[in-house]
Amino acid sequence: MRSPRLDRRTFLRAAALSGVAAPALIRADRPALTHGVQSGDVVRGSGLVWARADRPARMVVEVAEDPAFTHVRRVVGPLLTPDTDFTGKVRLHGAGRTVHYRVTAEDLDGRVASEPVTGSFRTPPGRGEGVRFLWSGDVVGQGWGIDRDRGGMRIFRAMAERDPDFFLYSGDTVYADGPLTETVALPDASMWRNLVTPEKLKVAETLAEFRGQYAYNLLDDNLRAFAAAVPQVNQWDDHEVTNNWYPGEVLADDRYTEKRVDVLAERAFRAYHEWVPLDPRRALDGRVHRRMPYGAHVELFVIDMRTYRDANGVNTDPQGRILGERQARWLVDALASSQATWKFVAADMPIGLHVPDGTAWEAVANGVAGPPSGREAELAWVLSELRRRHVRNVVWLTADVHYTAAHHYAPERAAFTEFDPFWEFVSGPLHAGAFGPNPLDPTFGPEAVFVHAPPAPNTSPAEGYQHFGEVEVAPGGGEMRVALRGPDGGELWSTVLQS
Template identity: 45%
Template sequence: MAISARAARGLTRRQLLVRSASMAALAGLGSVARPYLSRAADRPAISGIQSGDVAGDSAVIWARADRAARMHVECSAVESFASILRTASADALPERDFTAKLLLDGLPPGQDLFYRIRFDDSDGVAGETRIGHFRTAPTDRRSVSFVWSGDVAGQGWGIDVARGGMRSYRTMLSERPDFFIHSGDHIYADCTIPAEQQLPNGEVWRNIVTEEKSVVAHSLDQFRGNYRYNWLDEHFRAFHAEVPMFAQWDDHEVADDWSPVGTADATGYDADGSSRLVARARRAFHEFMPMRLMPERDGRVYRKIAYGPLLDVFMIDMRSYRDSSWNKQGDPDDSFILGRSQLAWLKRELVASDATWKVLAADLPIGLVSLDAVALGDGPPARREREIADLLSFIKRASIRDTVWLTADMHYTAAHHYDPNRAVFQDFEPFWEFVSGPLHAGTWSPGALDNTFGPRAMYQKGCSAEQGDNLAPCFGLQFFGRVGIDGSTGVMTVTLKDVDNHDLFAVDIEPRPDARPGRIMAQHI
């Protein structure tokens, strides 16, 4: 099935004129819209809606139109919208690929809220309406649940409608979580999606294809086209309309294993040596993510999201500040995975946190051996491991309790328990790291752990040797994780799940009453 992301919209003469409109032409968008006087094809359409970075009194609302238009948002505590809590508007312009987002604030905490979106074009023609949902963070100790995963539309496995599309999103939605942490690789800008791929059983996987996903992304529109592609899936659209997302990125939003300096860039470099490819990828990422804008901090990805007294989520960026190569003969002082500024920020925020649980949402695991990640192999901390050792030692000295690491990237699921008694570096307290994904991409076999920080695989599941790596999503080895925090006991339950919602592994972790290491209450498969 072939769909051109541009041609499929069937542009009318009016739409073409509107698309070329300047900011001045949009100045009249605030006028009252003429309700549905034109044919449906002439009204602004919505390709998707989503919310994100939800706190106790605010949330980011995002949507994309099919032309230059003004987004109008209404927020209500009732699905009928009989009463309106907040209204706001923002422009969707060609220079942002017709995306628009805004911050709704002044919201009541701990409530299910509904938002209604409509776009009006420059002629005052009102478009279709879409309704979404999110839940604000509580101020009391009520129970919290969320899901996490990563890795979408990778290795050529796109949307095969006959095989159910991106089914993991439908499964996650059935959990009715408070929010979703996307651990990175929202797109695979460096992977094309062909019309067909051969399956090992002789069948054929048939993708929806678009012009932008037929090539490796280099231009800004090609990066944008990677994000637009995901919105073609019905489960993706339904999930994001109902569940707010906390987004971070990893390498494939730009290119495989990229770093800020030294990434090969056929598109060229600016005068300061920075990659134009990275700049385009970063711009597209921020246009399509429902993240709070931080222009004073150069659009950084790392941030803390407070979700009530039981939980603080620390969104870590292990891409933007890393060293430029894996030259082991280089100066170890020039080897970073977090960078000095981010590491200092993380330490300050961890000390300041009074939430029961501190979740460190990382885009890479810290104990799995990978040339692109942290772990070098057995032995004392070296190069990028030194920052992690510094952080873990600081957490121990500062008596910071109840930290849990969540990540994706490895295209299989695992539960790792870290213990200084098994480690070469021993100046830290035991902790858990959970790996999940892919959501909709090729599946790999489990990787090797090193002994620097003493991890032990308590559970892992991926491809078998017989199946081989890059197993297609239709074989059921697609994974996400669910976290539930009990409001009365504070116990955190982490469950690793598959696309069919089977519980693969679960562990209950009790919060520490003091600074001593936590006690595992129970675990089962």
Template identity: 50%
Template sequence: MPTARHAKQALSRRQLLVRSAATVALAGLGGLAKPYLSRAADRPLITSGIASGDASANSAVIWARADRPARMQVECSTVESFRTIIRTASARALPDSDFTSKLLLEGLPPGKDIFYRVRFEDIADAGISGEAQVGHFRTAPLVQQSVSFVWSGDTAGQGWGIDPGRGGMRTYATMRENRPDFFIHCGDHIYADCPIEAELKLPDGSLWRNLVTEDKSVVAKTIAQFRGNYKYNLLDENLRAFNAEVPMLAQWDDHEVTNDWSPIGTADETGYTEDGTSRLVARAARAFHEFMPIRELPAQAGRIYRKISYGPLLDVFLLDMRSYRDSTWNRHGDGNDACILGSIQLAWLKRELAASDVTWKVIAADMPIGLVSEDGIALGDGPPDRRECEIADLLSHMKRAGIRNTVWLTADMHYTAAHRYDPNRAVFQEFEAFWEFVSGPLHAGTWAPAPLDNTFGPAVAFQKGCSAEQGENLAPCFGLQFFGRVDIDGESEVMTVTLKDVDNRDLWSVDIEPRPDARPARILSQQF
């Protein structure tokens, strides 16, 4: 249940959205999108809203995009009136980054609502600046208190883009109504390989009418087209309002590049660089980092896997199951070495999990563990093989090290589910029982549930997707769009996971009590 703090926070954030509704410019998004007409044409504009990300106890990333070369100016305050400014910072928005700009705000007070104000100044004349937009995030606490967050994935897939007549990307509006402390996007922010057409016919004969842009009308190959995919999504007012209100923890999966991509073996006609890197992947990665409010890690530029600490109750471990995987299909009998995390990331995860002294350790994964897929991890019934071996190694390490209270969150499958992994049902048994929760899509086609294998003993506690009668790739307007919500109580430390739909209905929930020892967390209750 929401705490009094969350109720008070919800009121403040609602006021924020009313008082600081974003002025949105659509310039530079293709000839088919109507441009924003400014009365002060010489002033740089914010084109795609503002966003924050990777919020910790004393810092957060701020992001925005200008319509020309400019300097982003950011002010932040702990009061909505900005009566007192506690931090200022600036960064350039230049053509090399498609006029996107992001910076790390540091030295912030922990456990506080932070209001930030963004405007762009002319790159040559600081006296010329555009209109400001206001956003909000909350820094992580240093003391034990309740935490709430949401997660999902899969946006603008299978040709289902922004239909303004159907309310646009409605799941973002629903998630915003939940007033979470932050949002984990588990990947497929865009579908670079799925062009958006003007109209799609629905089963009842009616039409889905997409907003279209030039760059989103083709499969992305150039850096401009990859960037255009992100700019297309930011045409949606629900997404812009959500970004201004809720900090994001961003991962990626395959459709940020192309379907089922791997580091080697994925390229277009431009091929590979001298070091064997795919030029297509490099362009996609560049656009991802330009448009995501993600921390830059100086030691490993472009790295996506990382840990975000959110107070004494929670650490979030964000994985990258794309950049370090093997480059073959995941099939039994293939003698090649196989991996999904890679040795360096796997060693990092083991080390960071062992070092974590918080109550709950959430592992945010691109893909689920036990759903059979040639592109994923699970191969079908039997002992661990190929990519499953890395997971077996990780799970057995967690048991030996006494790493307790872990929960896996993921998306990718275009339906929602709760899976309980139990060694008593498993072929491989050297691990402690744990939960895996799947949710999505945010705004894409919905699919039917997939089969599980018995390698790690998963069982379905709940699942919901499209039925055989509805068919595959069910349009978002049929209501089967999903996200998950996690609440951790500040006093009892109980974690409540709730699977929800686009209309904010609670589909299923479970209360999980943490354990002070290495035994698995105890299930207190489940609700349908």
């Protein structure tokens, strides 16, 4: 079993890059790789690797099948320039199951290079092997930033200790609308002491401020170690832009000088794609929704419930949408064509929970105990099509509501009955205020089989209500286990499903 931990010195190694065939000399005046390394969107035989330098440079990666880098293959990556905030990504191919890599930055004339920063990722297994992956979301929300005196975002260390094949980052990966203060008083009279950067002192509006949200999170030692050891599958929700946003919205929030959400979203999306290891070429429109097969028994269907929605409101319009027609049809067709034993819909919002936006509705449910209407009608169409096309073993994974729960949906309890029973598992937050639980909407007949939520709103990460979920598909694919875990990795609840 590989070790998921990297030491602090590894993360702070400097780097500068050029594309010459021979390695450049290491010097004290070299540029630095500023935020560790990350990998993501791993498919059969390859994965995407990310890094950032502190000045113009070229990204160069050495690839090996062993952590000692006995035999290496050199891959010359992109230029790291101000146009991408000095970030870059390159897809690496490997022959073995585990791909080890070390990234350097070489300056543009090829004279100096950094000490390398190392990482690794596992490629999809063979048919007879099992798969373990994690999911969760919601990081640095509600004023809870990195408190180094408390060990930082320790849940990422607990997740690394589970040694997963990959991590599904289920949205709200940053809180661009969540400024930090230096201290927050806790109920026990102690103080939470936030590490603060200039970009985290106000809501993000400029491109530089959106970029600063991702840079801030990667200041945490635990997160950087996890990102170097575990590949990600990223999706977004609302806080990458601003709370509860929808296309065309004009903000009434006095904290913003730029009130056009479409302008903010364009800047936020650019920063997001610069700073996360997501391959836009795999997404249908270059943004987020895409399918990610991982071996014979696991396939993820990452959806975008933010970009194509209608305006938040009463959510009963017959033409209500949260996916949009094109994405809804893509989702059904993709699930129906999948050969994977288990098909996981990675949803950035839950289906059957009341999620209010003031007097409006933010998610799918609309609080009306009756046949599907508004956005529910779009989901009803998806669920009924999956039943009509005999798509089996579909499981929904989500975050968003800042507690963890297991929901079972069944037509015998529902106002709408044209669907097969299914599970939705909720997990979060990773490092944010804890809330909940939310009321259930009866339209699709959900039952809360398990709930772990805090006793009061915005409970701090110090109180133990941070969560992640774990999926383990057994060798051969016939059995799948889901566990909901707390901040130290301890199991709170689990269930086993048969294919």
